[in-house]
Each structure stands twice: as structure tokens, then as C-alpha cells.
Amino acid sequence: MRLAIFDFDGTLFPFETFPFLYSQWKKQKQSKIRYYKGFASFMPIYLLYKAKLVSSEKMRRKAVFELASLFNGMDMKQIETFFDEAYKDMKDRIDTNMVKEIKKCQDEGFHLVLVSGALKPILDRVAHEYKFNEVIGTELTMKGNRAYFHKNFKYIQGEEKAIAVVKKYKHHEIDWRHCRAYADSFSDLAIMELVGEPVAVRPDKDLLDVARDRKWKIIDSPSI
Template identity: 40%
Template sequence: MKLAIFDFNGTIFPKETMPFILNQWYKNKYSKYKLLKVFVPLIPLYLKYKMGLTSNLSKEEMEIEAVRGVSKIFTGMSKEEINNFFNRAVISAKKFFNKPVVMEITECKKKGYHTVLLSGAYKPFLREVGELLNIDTVIGSQFLYKDNCLNMISREGIISGSNKLDKLQSFFKEHKIDWENSKAYADSYHDLQLLKSVGKPVAVDPDFELEKVAKSNNWRIIHCN
């Protein structure tokens, strides 16, 4: 089996996923109290992340804290309510999808690749994206439920750049993967380990560090914007 692995944030979707989710919460007129309760504590973290200010957390650790922090807005909601929210969110998100990457997904399927959506975004959200884009396998950050209501999201259940390859290999451990002929699409230097694991890495609108690596290794680069 050969895989075509696609990142979401910055690759399929050019916007920041966590702020987008909070914006969808506001636009769809969910509780403003819960929004403020979740958003206000995240402001310092978000400013440090966007402006590159000094922090005792790495960029990846800040992303993990954002995923955990935003997830609190769904606490107490049922699976059905959460799925309905993300169904609406994906309808709004799809108009921003990078068309060249969506075309790559279609072409990979035609060529017999098993397509994979691998991202730190929430799995209920990614599952809706996967259905929309006809992606075979979805691997994302897991919600934990108790009595059918969201309880929490564990740190161990969050997917980040440093553990993406481990999560991917664990998921496909019962399959014989042709890594040399597999593809991976990503935009961030944090995904370097994943990109190096396949024979056909593709940098999509890469950040500065990834672009340097891609050019030095003659990797394919897709510029969407």
C-alpha cells in the first residue's frame, strides 16, 4: 500500500484552525460566555505565537496548549451537538481550501494512493473534512467522552509535528506500507520528520525553514498563494 498523507492546517486549509473554530462558534451564535471564558486566557499565548515573542514554550508546545484550551469550549456537549457544530464549520471552511492541494488529493486517489488526513486538529472536524474530500483515513486529536458528553482532551491524544509519524506508523502497523513510493504534503518545518519518511515529500506554501530544506533536497514545492 502506498500512502498520500496530507496535513490540514496550512496545507489544505490556509488559515489558523483554532481561531477559525472560535470564530465559527461566535458566528453561529453559541454561548458568548463560554467563548470569552475560553478565549481570554488564550490571548497572551496567541500573541506570542503570532508575533514570535519570547516564551518558555516552543511553537509546537504553544500549538498543543491552544488545541487543549479551545477544546474546553465543547465541554459538556454531546457527540451529536459537537458533530453538528463541525459539520457547519466545514461548510464554511471549504471555500478557503487550497484548490491545488484538493486537486492533488483527487489525482492521488486516481493513481491508487490510500489518502490520509493527518493533523493536530480535532478528529470530529477532520472527519467532516475527510468525508467532503473523499479521503480514505483520518487521524486527528481525540476527544474523550463520558456518558456521551465531552469530558476532556488528553495531552497524549493530541497530534503534533513531533509525534505525527509515530501516530501514522501505529495506525498502519498491520499494513505493509511502500514508504519509498508514498507521498506527504505539509507546510511546516515541524513536519520534517514526516516528510523525510516518504520517498515523495511535497512542501505546500512552506515556512522559511521548510522551504530551505525543500530546495536543498530538490523536493517538489507547491505555492498556492
């Protein structure tokens, strides 16, 4: 089996899902109290990140933490409705060049995997639209029929993505040398090094340096 692994934020979706979903929360007229409470909690670490005093990984973890906490106590129907509406606004922003890459991988017989630290309900809708075989993302913890947020919820990023993929396919015979991975960030280096055909998509400076040094394929421009 050959895998084609796609990152989401900055790769398939040329933006960050955190601000997008936060804006959706406001657009869909969800709780203002939760919105401003989450925003106030996130801003200090965001300002530290802008001042280059904390890493982007730590900032993103906090962002997803605050985003996931918005859904605490909501039932499954409310959650599904929110993400259905959010995806209606998101789908036209998916990079059409990357959609072509998805189709190319499908035509070449790859098993498609969408891997991201983004919340899994939004990833599920993307995966359904583009016929991915597997989705690995940050799960909303449920207790019965309601979201149950707790501070130790599991958020995957960086090396954790590569670990999650390997664990998911540990009982399959994977031809890693001929697998493919698409990502935009140096934080995804582990998953890029896992495969024989890494593709840097609008890479950040550190990943661009690695890609050029190792002569990886680079896709520069988004098309939406």
C-alpha cells in the same frame, strides 16, 4: 500499499483551524462565557509566541487545548451540529490546487491519509467530502454521550504525527519509498522524511530551506 499523507492546517486548508473554529463558536451563538474564558486563557501564551519567547508548537498545543475545552459537557448531537455548520463555511476555503493533488493521488492508486493536530470532527467532514481512506487527528474525549475534557487529553503534532501514521499501518506492508506527503511546516519534517516523495506546500522558511536543499517538490501558491 502506498500512502499519500496530507497535513491540514496551512496545507489543504490555507489557514489555521483554531481561529476559524473559535469564530464559528461566536457566529453560532454558543456560550459567551466559555468563549471569553478560553480567549483570556490563550492570549498570554499567544503574546509570548509573538514575542518569540515560546515555540509555535507550544502555542498551538495551548490553542487546541482551549478549543477542545469549549465542548466540555456538550452532547453528541450538539457537537455534530456545530461541526456540520462550521464545515459549511470552511469547504469553500479549501485550496483547490490541493484538491487536484488529492484527485491525482487517488487516480494513481494511493491510499489517502489526512493527518493533523486539528480536532477530528472537522477533519472527518473534510475526509468524507474528498474520500480520504483514513483520518488521524485530535480526538474529543467522550464520557457516555457527552464530551469530557480533561487537561491530559491527547493532542498530536510534529513527530507525533509520524508516529501515529506508522502505528496505524504497522500491520500493513507499506512501500514507504514510494509514499507521498504534503505539509507546510518544519514541525512536520518527521512525516516528510518518512516518505520517498515529500511535497512542501507554501512552506515556512525552515521547511523551504530543507526542501530546496534536498530538491523536494514545492507548491507555492494557494488557490481557493
